Amino acid sequence: MKFVHDIKVDITADIVYMMCPMHLLKLDEMIKMVEDGQVIEILTDYDGALDDIPEWCLKTGNEFIGMDEDEDYYKFYVRKTAA
Amino acid sequence: MRKCYFDHVGTNPLHPDVLNAMMPYFKEEFGNPLSVYDLGIRARDAIEMAREQVASLINAKPSTVVFTSSGAEANNFALRGIALAKQSHGKHILVSKIEHHSILNSARFLEKSGFAVTYLPVDKYGSVDPEVVKESITKETILISIAHASSEIGTIESIKEIAAITKERNIIFHTDAVATTGNIPVDVRELGVDLLSMAAHQFYGPKGAGALYVREGLRIVPLLYGGIQEGGRRAGTENVPAIVGMGKAAEIAKNEINKRIEHCKRLRDRIIEGALKIPNIYLTGHPADNSDKRLPHHTSFVVEFIEGEAMLLMLSMKGIYAASGSACSSKALKSSPVLLSIGIPSALAQGSIVFSLGIDNSDEDVDYFLAEFPHVISRLREMSPFA
Numbered sequence: 096m097k098f099v100h101d102i103k104v105d106i107t108a109d110i111v112y113m114m115c116p117m118h119l120l121k122l123d124e125m126i127k128m129v130e131d132g133q134v135i136e137i138l139t140d141y142d143g144a145l146d147d148i149p150e151w152c153l154k155t156g157n158e159f160i161g162m163d164e165d166e167d168y169y170k171f172y173v174r175k176t177a178a
Numbered sequence: 179m180r181k182c183y184f185d186h187v188g189t190n191p192l193h194p195d196v197l198n199a200m201m202p203y204f205k206e207e208f209g210n211p212l213s214v215y216d217l218g219i220r221a222r223d224a225i226e227m228a229r230e231q232v233a234s235l236i237n238a239k240p241s242t243v244v245f246t247s248s249g250a251e252a253n254n255f256a257l258r259g260i261a262l263a264k265q266s267h268g269k270h271i272l273v274s275k276i277e278h279h280s281i282l283n284s285a286r287f288l289e290k291s292g293f294a295v296t297y298l299p300v301d302k303y304g305s306v307d308p309e310v311v312k313e314s315i316t317k318e319t320i321l322i323s324i325a326h327a328s329s330e331i332g333t334i335e336s337i338k339e340i341a342a343i344t345k346e347r348n349i350i351f352h353t354d355a356v357a358t359t360g361n362i363p364v365d366v367r368e369l370g371v372d373l374l375s376m377a378a379h380q381f382y383g384p385k386g387a388g389a390l391y392v393r394e395g396l397r398i399v400p401l402l403y404g405g406i407q408e409g410g411r412r413a414g415t416e417n418v419p420a421i422v423g424m425g426k427a428a429e430i431a432k433n434e435i436n437k438r439i440e441h442c443k444r445l446r447d448r449i450i451e452g453a454l455k456i457p458n459i460y461l462t463g464h465p466a467d468n469s470d471k472r473l474p475h476h477t478s479f480v481v482e483f484i485e486g487e488a489m490l491l492m493l494s495m496k497g498i499y500a501a502s503g504s505a506c507s508s509k510a511l512k513s514s515p516v517l518l519s520i521g522i523p524s525a526l527a528q529g530s531i532v533f534s535l536g537i538d539n540s541d542e543d544v545d546y547f548l549a550e551f552p553h554v555i556s557r558l559r560e561m562s563p564f565a
Contacts, residue, residue: 109395109397110410111263111397112259112263112397112398112399112400112411113400113406113409113410113411114400114403114404114405114406114410114411114413115406115410116406117406117409117410120406120410166266167266
């Protein structure tokens with residue numbers, strides 16, 4: 096897993112404590128809201144996202160930039176690269 | 179025999195327009211809101227419309243309304259969900275001594291799970307003093323929960339003032355607004371609360387539907403785990419007819435609230451004036467002339483030398499339906515903690531009775547009640563060994 100810090104983001108979804116698979120539904124929803132090249136940040140405490148979000152990026156052709164950790168949740172960064 | 183339903187804080191009859199709005203969702207519109215085909219989409223759209231209607235009643239954004247099965251669930255969700263979400267910041271919670279059981283028992287559960295809870299006292303009217311709230315806050319305090327109004331004594335609390343204190347200190351503030359939503363104006367922005375509980379059956383909606391307002395950006399741990407209903411915050415296939423009914427009831431309440439307040443207030447004041455002519459009967463909560471401190475549809479008394487339950491039974495034989503405290507305490511046949519908290523002696527608290535009014539009540543109901551109530555008390559006092 097690639098760890099990144101101080102990423103400049105265009106939009107954030109705070110879904111900490113929200114149930115699986117909200118992380119994937121939020122990604123689907125947000126990718127439609129941003130322009131090509133913009134960065135999405137997802138905040139979640141769901142461990143399954145560690146596999147799901149990179150996999151989702153592979154499947155959809157978007158760039159998985161990496162992740163960061165806060166006190167009790169993860170931060171995932173995705174750049175829209177698939178039109 | 180005339181029937182006078184004076185137990186509107188227990189529950190309300192369903193508004194006929196609410197029932198009409200719900201009916202299709204019991205029958206042809208039975209789809210699961212998560213299904214992708216048109217039947218599911220229509221159910222989902224109906225829920226989202228109800229969310230807008232409920233949000234509009236409390237001046238909130240629709241996305242901040244989470245539907246639950248009841249006010250009690252909303253209260254459990256607020257207390258436990260915020261305690262768990264914020265426990266890394268502190269483990270101290272403040273609630274008042276006169277909260278509903280769904281708050282008090284959730285607080286007791288949290289105490290057993292390692293949280294510290296302070297139960298705030300109230301004055302003789304049942305009001306929580308914002309200064310006492312301020313003094314009770316510690317560095318560990320993460321959450322405060324004070325009901326907007328008491329369904330037992332009708333006292334409306336100073337929520338706005340308490341919210342100003344919590345905001346300054348970055349403490350989450352929840353109010354149980356089950357007794358007030360749909361009955362008096364409730365505006366989450368004006369009140370300044372972070373969370374607010376509601377129940378549809380308190381404003382002519384159906385049982386089985388409640389909601390919790392969760393301020394935008396506030397994290398809350400779910401109470402029910404499972405699917406992604408309610409944006410991943412509350413699992414379980416939605417009770418679509420009840421939610422639709424709650425939405426319709428909220429829409430009607432918003433349009434009619436001033437009319438309802440005026441109607442109930444007038445009847446309330448007549449009951450208070452008439453009942454207080456009987457010897458040895460006392461009003462609990464604020465006097466009616468302090469109208470921003472007392473629910474407009476609420477009267478509550480303690481009657482000396484007789485028991486509330488005996489009054490209820492005799493009144494019901496006359497077609498008059500009332501309550502002797504909260505619906506929960508009433509069943510348990512024990513002194514109400516609310517009445518004890520406002521300093522009513524235990525023996526007198528046994529004579530508690532609550533008459534709560536609604537849009538279905540009339541002046542004729544009040545005439546009938548005021549003619550019958552003194553006789554009921556006289557007869558019971560004749561039988562009482564204490565009178």
